[in-house]
Amino acid sequence: MMMQDQLQDENRIVITGVGLAAPNGDSLDEYRAALLAGKSGVQPFETRYIKQPVLAGICHFDEIRHQKRKERRRGTRAGSVSIYCANEAVIDSGIDWENYKKDRVGVYLGITEHGNVETESEIFEISQFDYDTKVWSHHHNPRTVANNPAGEVTLNMKITGPHLTVGAACAAGNAGFIQGLQMLRLKEVDLAIAGGVSESIHTFGIFASFASQGAMAWHEDPAKASRPFDINRNGIVVAEGGGICTLERLPDALKRGAKIYGEIVGYAMNSDASDFVLPNASRQAECIALALKKANLSADDIDIVSSHATATEQGDIEESRALKAAFGDRTTVAINNTKSFIGHAMGAAGALELLGNIPSFGDRIAHATINLDEQDARCDLHQVVANRPRHMEKVEYILNNSFGMLGINSVVIVKKFPAEHGGVYE
């Protein structure tokens, strides 16, 4: 039982609403059901210039559920994903939005990149006019400024508090949550709309670059293309999507009788300082250890580890080493991987991968890592949940890894919140 002063601790930050757009689900319920059913969201995808067949995780959410068509035309796909997810999160939170003080709301969205889609499209457009820059769109600048996705949310929802995007490569989803948490603790805002988004499948450059690097996945059956930890993996499936939460200080959430999905009890970010692209197991392990330390937890406490593994040889092996260093051979922990279902959702990856695991607080099931037919012996982990979901004795803590290029690492730890105080899950 929690003491009254623990419940009134304003440094405690809880998740009170969830909105998401994933390639295999437009809501937490749909997405979770797909993850438990082994349903992939990877499909063939047409992309400009690239001759070889391309696969991607493609979202199918209703763009005009919360956005006028004109707004959509003005903005970007990342903005549209963000608007959908942010509105869904606020609705889900049950907040009296109409009467909420909008100057006390902050929007903090992680992005891997932004602006490539629009720049590529404009260059293609002027190429049809003999590169006459007079037909370059006046919408280019507002679409490509780095704050665009978060800014579009504020325009759409009439939020007058601060907004910014957090550029953190593929660690961005976690970074968005962390930024929101920090701003709540600093009392800069009373409500943080936080998470990560990605429009990356709409830039040919990301596919072309991975292809040049020999890191773009292909399989005749698209559902089998994303194969983290599997010996027959052949690279990354790029995905789009978004995962956004409403975060609040615990006393505020309790005061309004919010339903609480979980509490962010630990987080850490660090840098490899070793390579532009190649990951670094030692720094990743240090990041995990730091998050555990901040949460005052040990590896024994963690029930589910949501791994970052992208189905590249180097990435999978390095993370396996980091997880081995952090968790050893403990059989109490289940390690899973969401990218095997949806591909790598870039700026949204960390957020979607955490959110897909949150319902395990209730059903005590760790969703699987699909397409793991033969685990790479160099990924020396015995705790990977292969192909079929695993029933757990308890799920109290979920640890979410999210790493990115230029050596950026992030870890977020979420704790189940007691149902007697408003927790969603029994």
Place this chain on the structure above:
Amino acid sequence: MTPQDIRQVIIDILERIAPDEDLSDLDDSIPFREQMELDSMDFLDIVMELRKLYRVQIPESDYEQLASMDSTVAYLTPILKDA
């Protein structure tokens, strides 16, 4: 291009840049902005679309000629007569 053709071109452009608007009861004599949600960026879209479609260069000093459908058609008719 006849004035009627030009009017249709403008309607097609407006449908693209203001997809939420119902243009069926557009009054050609009244400024667009008094009957539609259009801002300066939207007007630049009209200019840009005409530039792309017909290579028409409309100087900024003439933008006011695009205020209503009637004034737009009147302005473009001599420019697009051979288009």
